[in-house]
Amino acid sequence: MATFEEFVKVAEISLKDKTSHKRMNEIIHIMREYHVMRGLTPEKAVEVLQALGPTYVKIGQLASNRSDLLPKAYCDAFEKLRDDVNPMPFDQVIEQIDRAYQASWHTVFASIDPEPLGAASIAQVHKAQLLDGTTVAVKVRRPGVAEDMAEDIMLMKHLLAVGEFASNAHRDILLSLEGFVEEIERTTANEVDFTHELGNLVRFHQEIADEKDVTSPVPYPAFSTESVLVMEFVQGTEIADTAALRDQGISVKRLAERVCQSYVTQVLDHGFFHADPHPGNILVRDGEVVWIDLGMVGSLTVSERMLVGKVFTAVATGNAYLLKEALMGLVRVRGPVDHGALLDSLGRLLVEYSTAEMKEINVGTVLTEVIEILRNQNLVMVSSVTMLARGFVTIEGVIAHLSPDTSVIEIVSKHVITQQADPQYLATKAFDLITSSAESVEALAKLPTQLSNTLEMIDRGQIKVNADVDVSSRILATIYASVGRLSLALLSAGLFLGSSILCTTHMEPQLLGVPLLGVLGYLGAFVLGAYTVFRIMVSRHRLLNNEEPR
Incomplete structure (x- = not known):
């Protein structure tokens, strides 16, 4: 049976989804046009994905890496979807640039090469010259691509929600597909907004600056917008x-x-x-x-x-x-x-x-x-x-x-x-070690009290177990003594660690160049440690001689 949460999810997506019916009809029309039901060769599969639009081209690009799921012939064919995409007409490119700048492209560029350097599902790139003569690459987003991809993703979400609502079978597959759709939505949202890529270019260029013989294109933020990205023109092999x-x-x-x-x-x-x-x-x-x-x-x-x-x-x-x-x-x-x-x-x-x-x-x-x-x-x-x-x-x-x-x-x-x-890595590891040690010491410090309370509750019959537990006074005395010594040992360790930290500072007053409080802490840790060892040895002697513990 479907849960109420799944019902609400379907209802919510259905209310938001205003375009799925129309888009579904378009997809069915394309499937019929390419006779998909008769089978798909790798080449025809590429044509179908291109006809379905940028979202499905992106899916094909991701699928090209999944040779563990798809035959090699299809993976090789889908590789073409990375760059071998039909370019948009040059007049559309100019129109998109003018719309992005809200002015003529002549206010920024001296010239733009009509022949694209490359065309992809979301954008295409042209070589251009700025007014000062600098050669740059201009990446221009295809018109309507953001809206089209949002519609496709909404349709996928709708179908998955209906699938979950209709049946509990194949739930693992549906969850995997849902995660895949979420990933598509996240990555495409960043890809269609070029301000994200501009930030990526700036950060990436800075972080690899120290690598020898490795670089990335220099971005031009002053000429870049949400739908137009201007960067250094790179000509290479x-x-x-x-x-x-x-x-x-x-x-x-x-x-x-x-x-x-x-x-x-x-x-x-x-x-x-x-x-x-x-x-x-x-x-x-x-x-x-x-x-x-x-x-x-x-x-x-x-x-x-x-x-x-x-x-x-x-x-x-x-x-x-x-x-x-x-x-x-x-x-x-x-x-x-x-x-x-x-x-x-x-x-x-x-x-x-x-x-x-x-x-x-x-x-x-x-x-x-x-x-x-x-x-x-x-x-x-x-x-x-x-x-x-x-x-x-x-x-x-x-x-x-x-x-x-x-x-x-x-x-x-x-x-x-x-x-x-690396010193920085060691510093991070040391910080993690100190944090973990502090948490462990804190937990151990609570242990005697927690154990003592638990033993008291057992002794009073406030904790019931599925067995007859008869704890003698001698055993209780031994446990209490052990807990006490553990507490002393923890206090000694805490004083030692605290004193070690204090001795690295310049706290006044000092004795022989060492903070006096740190010296006293070491002394206290030594006394407590020596006393704990002494009590353990005495307990061992009493145990060997069958005497009552104290």
């Missing part, structure tokens, strides 16, 4: 054109290592990475790697970067426990989790890769398989890591084409080891 690169005297092996190292640095050092690193988005200009098209980027927090580093370390060392620990910090729980079965599945996955040489391990493939294992345990990976998995699948394809002997996992492992020796 596409990284997949290995013949042209070799003709230029470039070592493709060293180039592959540089590209891979740059991508790993983006992920683990900056936490801000190119989420669509296909060959068309990586150019080589005079031996320099240029990352272009920052419409899709991923972002990781500091803690997420550290957890991702643990995931890579666990995969490289075959440590299932470390892998599970790291993954649990990167997921959202959607239902009951069998932690034993999860650990077993992760262990079996790592065993499969343990027999392979490290250079044969594909990071993207491993991450994709891990995500599937988590999904089976009602765990959903955060979107940034899902995006990272797809990014690694793509970049490993680029690296494999350039230099099959170059191992991405080896470069990642070396980077993680180097990163762990």
